[in-house]
Amino acid sequence: MKMSAMAAVVGLAFTSSAAFADPVNLTLSGGNPGGLWSLLGAGIDRAVKADDGDSVVTYQATGGGFANIGLLGGNRTDLGLLHDAEAQIALEGGEPFQGPIENMRAIGYMYNWAPMHFFLDRGMAEEYGIESLADIADSGAPIRVGINRSGNITSNVALAMLEQVGVTEESLQEMGGQFVRAGANEQADLIQDGRLDMITNGIFINHSSFRSVDENSDVVLLSVPEEVVTATNEQFGTGTMTIPADSYSNQSEDISTVALGALLVATEGMDEETAHSLAQSLVTNIDEVRAVHSSMKQLDPELLATPSVLEFHPGAARAYEEAGLIN
Structure with missing residues (x-):
């Protein structure tokens, strides 16, 4: 080798x-x-x-x-x-x-x-026509979004990426949604229990928390607009990574995203x-x-x-x- x-x-x-x-x-x-x-x-x-x-x-x-x-x-x-x-x-x-x-x-x-992942409940994704981060702001979906705890860099990155597509705490509240602060394993439990609709994190593909979500919840992995990846990398000094198709159950295409x-x-x-x-x-x-x-x-x-x-x-x-x- x-x-x-x-x-x-x-x-x-x-x-x-x-x-x-x-x-x-x-x-x-x-x-x-x-x-x-x-x-x-x-x-x-x-x-x-x-x-x-x-x-x-x-x-x-x-x-x-x-x-x-x-x-x-x-x-x-x-x-x-x-x-x-x-x-x-x-x-x-x-x-x-x-x-x-x-x-x-x-x-x-x-x-x-360690790529940024954005998993959304498949039922909500289909009901509101959400396939990409860019679809959320105008969807009207009352999404409860899991964001890592303050002090964890993935929360900074996730919030910045969502803000670039027009998703803020105020816009979520207007649609009946909210940000919920929770660590990776806690997010997995919350979406499985129906207390979250979407989870975000920047960790390895098929990390144990993501495997648990994929196996126990019906979720889809949202795509990320190229301009969001570019802007985030410029802001945070991060890189770009592709999550290969079929890394998760309902993922039929490659997803290009920000990588820590x-x-x-x-x-x-x-x-x-x-x-x-x-x-x-x-x-x-x-x-x-x-x-x-x-x-x-x-x-x-x-x-x-x-x-x-x-x-x-x-x-x-x-x-x-x-x-x-x-x-």
Whole structure:
């Protein structure tokens, strides 16, 4: 496979320098205990230990990306996981920040395949002729829309996408609908119980919460206008992804939508050799990270070295240059 071959070549290129690198001892701020980010923390720790048994990356659970940006901005953690959209908001000093956070530097892109989904009850979709987000505003449908809790970036992105097609809290109320704040698993329960008509989230295709909805509720996946995807990407620094046809029961066509990604981030104050050693270990021992969950199998060295909304730390950039991943 291309990834295995690439990792092998890169590993040969790094062998001599990795043998003499000092061990790293870093704290990584992630998300909920037991979630994907905690698994990524374990994989990153195993990757650095593969090069030096004395190295350690200690994972600490936090409130997620916004909280991690606050810790990084205050130099109270060595590393943080955060979404690209959260980083974009922080750079601009948007809520919940009091001003721009400018000391963050990327170590690597961990994934970019968490697409925004918009599931609507099929009966309501057929009754009001709704096939796309763009159909909602003029449909007159009294839709109760599940939006993730405040502080979760997917709520920011979902609200922005809906606003672009004319769906706001006021317009929903005029039609007899409303926004309901609920986490992913809670949204799944609410739509199955008939207490929501529509759910939104930005997580992996066939995530367990979506599988539950698909198996236990009669829903359709709404399409997203191209101009909404483009505008959202410009606003949040997100990407575009296609949810392939037949990913869900009532989905006969490909759906192009906005995709969130996650970054491993340090501060500009991290020692260059430490950042170099960390990025080097991630590339040479990428299988340790890929093994943490089936959703991470797509991770490859090229993605790690993909530019994002944040500049690379000079040490990480040097590691990727040495590996031939960037010029």
